[in-house]
Amino acid sequence: METRAHKVRSALRRQRVTINDVASELGMTKSTVSRALNGYPDISDTTRLRVREAARSLGYRPLANAQAIRTGRLRAIGLVLQLNEHDRHRPFLADFLAGISQAASEADWTVTVSTAASDEDTLRLLCKLADEHKADGFILPRTLWEDLRIAFLRGAKVPFVLYGRTRNSDGCAWFDISSEAATQEAVERLFALGHRRIGFVPGAERYTYARLRMEGYRAGLLKCGLAFDPDLVSEPALNRTDGAASADQLLNLATPPTALVCSVDRAALGAYEAAQNYNLQIGSDLSVISYDGIEEGELVAPKLTTFSADVRDAGRRLTALLIERINGAAPENLRQVLPATFVARGSHGPAMRTSAELATIISNAKRQVEE
Amino acid sequence: METRAHKVRSALRRQRVTINDVASELGMTKSTVSRALNGYPDISDTTRLRVREAARSLGYRPLANAQAIRTGRLRAIGLVLQLNEHDRHRPFLADFLAGISQAASEADWTVTVSTAASDEDTLRLLCKLADEHKADGFILPRTLWEDLRIAFLRGAKVPFVLYGRTRNSDGCAWFDISSEAATQEAVERLFALGHRRIGFVPGAERYTYARLRMEGYRAGLLKCGLAFDPDLVSEPALNRTDGAASADQLLNLATPPTALVCSVDRAALGAYEAAQNYNLQIGSDLSVISYDGIEEGELVAPKLTTFSADVRDAGRRLTALLIERINGAAPENLRQVLPATFVARGSHGPAMRTSAELATIISNAKRQVEE
DNA sequence: GAAGTTACCGAAACCGGTTTCGGCAAGCGG
DNA sequence: CCGCTTGCCGAAACCGGTTTCGGTAACTTC
Numbered sequence: 117m118e119t120r121a122h123k124v125r126s127a128l129r130r131q132r133v134t135i136n137d138v139a140s141e142l143g144m145t146k147s148t149v150s151r152a153l154n155g156y157p158d159i160s161d162t163t164r165l166r167v168r169e170a171a172r173s174l175g176y177r178p179l180a181n182a183q184a185i186r187t188g189r190l191r192a193i194g195l196v197l198q199l200n201e202h203d204r205h206r207p208f209l210a211d212f213l214a215g216i217s218q219a220a221s222e223a224d225w226t227v228t229v230s231t232a233a234s235d236e237d238t239l240r241l242l243c244k245l246a247d248e249h250k251a252d253g254f255i256l257p258r259t260l261w262e263d264l265r266i267a268f269l270r271g272a273k274v275p276f277v278l279y280g281r282t283r284n285s286d287g288c289a290w291f292d293i294s295s296e297a298a299t300q301e302a303v304e305r306l307f308a309l310g311h312r313r314i315g316f317v318p319g320a321e322r323y324t325y326a327r328l329r330m331e332g333y334r335a336g337l338l339k340c341g342l343a344f345d346p347d348l349v350s351e352p353a354l355n356r357t358d359g360a361a362s363a364d365q366l367l368n369l370a371t372p373p374t375a376l377v378c379s380v381d382r383a384a385l386g387a388y389e390a391a392q393n394y395n396l397q398i399g400s401d402l403s404v405i406s407y408d409g410i411e412e413g414e415l416v417a418p419k420l421t422t423f424s425a426d427v428r429d430a431g432r433r434l435t436a437l438l439i440e441r442i443n444g445a446a447p448e449n450l451r452q453v454l455p456a457t458f459v460a461r462g463s464h465g466p467a468m469r470t471s472a473e474l475a476t477i478i479s480n481a482k483r484q485v486e487e
Numbered sequence: 488m489e490t491r492a493h494k495v496r497s498a499l500r501r502q503r504v505t506i507n508d509v510a511s512e513l514g515m516t517k518s519t520v521s522r523a524l525n526g527y528p529d530i531s532d533t534t535r536l537r538v539r540e541a542a543r544s545l546g547y548r549p550l551a552n553a554q555a556i557r558t559g560r561l562r563a564i565g566l567v568l569q570l571n572e573h574d575r576h577r578p579f580l581a582d583f584l585a586g587i588s589q590a591a592s593e594a595d596w597t598v599t600v601s602t603a604a605s606d607e608d609t610l611r612l613l614c615k616l617a618d619e620h621k622a623d624g625f626i627l628p629r630t631l632w633e634d635l636r637i638a639f640l641r642g643a644k645v646p647f648v649l650y651g652r653t654r655n656s657d658g659c660a661w662f663d664i665s666s667e668a669a670t671q672e673a674v675e676r677l678f679a680l681g682h683r684r685i686g687f688v689p690g691a692e693r694y695t696y697a698r699l700r701m702e703g704y705r706a707g708l709l710k711c712g713l714a715f716d717p718d719l720v721s722e723p724a725l726n727r728t729d730g731a732a733s734a735d736q737l738l739n740l741a742t743p744p745t746a747l748v749c750s751v752d753r754a755a756l757g758a759y760e761a762a763q764n765y766n767l768q769i770g771s772d773l774s775v776i777s778y779d780g781i782e783e784g785e786l787v788a789p790k791l792t793t794f795s796a797d798v799r800d801a802g803r804r805l806t807a808l809l810i811e812r813i814n815g816a817a818p819e820n821l822r823q824v825l826p827a828t829f830v831a832r833g834s835h836g837p838a839m840r841t842s843a844e845l846a847t848i849i850s851n852a853k854r855q856v857e858e
Numbered sequence: 859g860a861a862g863t864t865a866c867c868g869a870a871a872c873c874g875g876t877t878t879c880g881g882c883a884a885g886c887g888g
Numbered sequence: 889c890c891g892c893t894t895g896c897c898g899a900a901a902c903c904g905g906t907t908t909c910g911g912t913a914a915c916t917t918c
Contacts, residue, residue, distance in 0.1 A: 182875040522907085558906065875902100
């Protein structure tokens with residue numbers, strides 16, 4: 117029994133050099149070593165240097181878990197991903213994770229992720245992770261206008277940062293890309309190209325970004341002196357199928373739009389299908405400007421004009437903000453909003469048709485199909 | 488100062504109920520509580536029940552970090568993802584993560600992930616995570632035939648499981664889907680449909696799966712009594728562009744194949760493009776059977792026939808295996824290989840053309856383009 | 859009824875760190 | 889030359905758990 121225990125212990129010793137090893141190597145106590153390594157002011161410079169050197173040469177790495185039980189800080193950021201249809205596809209996840217992981221790794225932090233299937237599941241996991249202190253704080257992607265995660269974390273006094281904004285921003289830090297400005301710019305650009313009836317395909321209202329893009333659309337109209345016409349706003353669409361339906365809805369208006377602004381690229385790709393059904397050429401018969409910057413936008417003809425969001429960069433920034441937040445910075449000072457970058461490709465152009473002409477083409481196409 | 492410290496402490500008290508709280512509530516020592524909760528045999532059933540009940544009603548949850556410093560076990564599984572072109576796309580990542588996270592969560596484990604950009608980066612992160620004991624073991628996705636990660640973890644005596652197999656399997660546990668059997672079956676199915684010249688688009692040789700699928704291809708030929716013709720094996724292709732080039736290469740043979748077996752769906756989608764260039768109809772002029780089961784395969788016409796791998800299930804199984812491995816099970820007993828499921832869709836069918844006919848069509852198409 | 863088990867639990871050490879407290883020696887002012 | 893800071897470090901408590909060790913009471917056993 118003794119042999120066994122001894123063997124195990126020496127095996128562990130061999131694997132891991134502890135603060136005691138460093139201390140005994142130097143002939144000091146571990147308290148001195150600890151304070152030297154953590155930059156306490158009551159350690160002389162010479163001692164500090166000796167300790168650092170010894171720690172380095174022995175390959176000493178403090179165990180984050182052991183540190184955490186006294187300090188309460190684990191240097192781990194938490195991430196609960198809700199993998200619904202919205203996020204499964206695209207490099208979104210990969211890029212987002214890469215950004216977070218990279219920034220975390222550079223700051224010597226780690227990332228613990230969990231995946232959920234529903235809102236309740238997300239909340240349950242968040243609660244569990246916070247409760248068992250598996251992370252010092254959380255990044256909340258895809259913020260909702262009314263977001264229970266925020267309410268929970270705020271109540272539990274657990275630090276967090278938002279990717280996106282929300283209704284009640286008390287105590288919230290966030291990073292976001294100004295998709296409302298992008299949407300507004302899309303309208304203005306289309307107006308400058310001669311378009312006067314500009315349709316809008318919104319996102320799901322529960323997401324904050326969907327509201328903001330709608331605001332941007334209206335702000336754009338206002339700035340161009342165009343009246344807001346509720347008919348020009350379709351049903352929400354987040355994917356190709358719904359996007360096709362929404363575009364179809366708008367194209368079947370008595371005076372259809374000559375240009376579409378889509379909230380997400382995936383819906384815009386659906387609009388391509390709808391246009392094709394009526395033999396409308398995207399970029400000439402019908403202009404489309406969208407938002408996201410997904411890669412499939414480059415695979416269609418003509419290539420999709422869009423506002424691109426750098427998701428990887430967002431992950432990096434969010435991580436940096438969260439670490440600052442955990443370190444005690446006030447949330448009011450941790451709010452960043454950056455513009456999206458306009459990627460002009462082939463799906464938008466000067467207004468070549470009037471709404472009336474478009475309506476004729478469309479009704480002809482429909483008649484042709486009926487025959 | 489005292490007030491501040493006191494306040495902080497009582498705040499922490501309020502947040503978290505410790506084993507001491509449970510013990511003092513019951514009037515016992517924390518050692519009794521600990522042993523009762525951990526199922527030690529020297530605690531009476533009545534005491535055990537009382538402790539469990541008290542812990543439950545007080546909402547006591549042991550801190551994994553605190554446990555870890557004595558037990559050395561964190562209940563965390565590690566994952567270093569190399570996000571190259573291969574994995575960025577597709578729901579692969581999302582599904583894989585979902586499976587791992589779900590299985591881990593159910594076993595009350597957590598997942599710490601890290602992302603890397605290169606082989607060296609992966610190794611560096613793996614080394615760091617293992618060194619600082621941020622995880623008790625690792626899941627290694629995308630195993631290579633010669634895999635430095637395996638060598639490192641084996642040397643460091645850190646538990647791990649492979650998603651895929653490798654050359655030297657000493658001490659390795661793994662889960663894999665038998666893509667070699669799938670590839671063989673693909674050949675046999677095509678043979679049964681009358682195809683006699685069956686081309687093969689391999690994957691990158693450094694991946695184990697690519698070798699296995701090549702073996703499966705040859706095994707299929709052997710079983711069908713077809714000779715192996717090196718000309719019928721194209722350059723490796725993992726994406727659409729390369730897939731198109733590889734298919735083009737095979738179609739330009741003097742006696743082109745009437746059917747293709749592709750190692751990955753993405754390459755098969757490239758083959759669609761190549762076929763379109765010569766006005767070849769997939770499924771009749773040229774049959775294609777592939778492997779992966781990605782969703783884009785359902786968006787093309789005709790839909791892609793493929794062998795589908797349940798990546799989410801793989802994640803779940805790998806997690807279960809890793810936990811067993813960490814709990815001391817021998818790696819030899821932790822090896823699973825399951826078949827892929829055949830998804831018959833529209834891209835394969837009876838051989839309608841001879842190779843000679845195909846060659847004629849192709850050369851005609853080329854001449855037409857030249858004019 | 860004495861001796862020997864056995865069941866059960868408390869006391870204390872331990873894990874690898876951090877942090878508080880106090881003491882010694884050098885430096886400084888008077 | 890004495891008292892008082894000040895700089896620097898050791899001793900010990902602490903964090904939240906686990907695990908070893910030993911002792912008491914009840915229960916056998918003859």
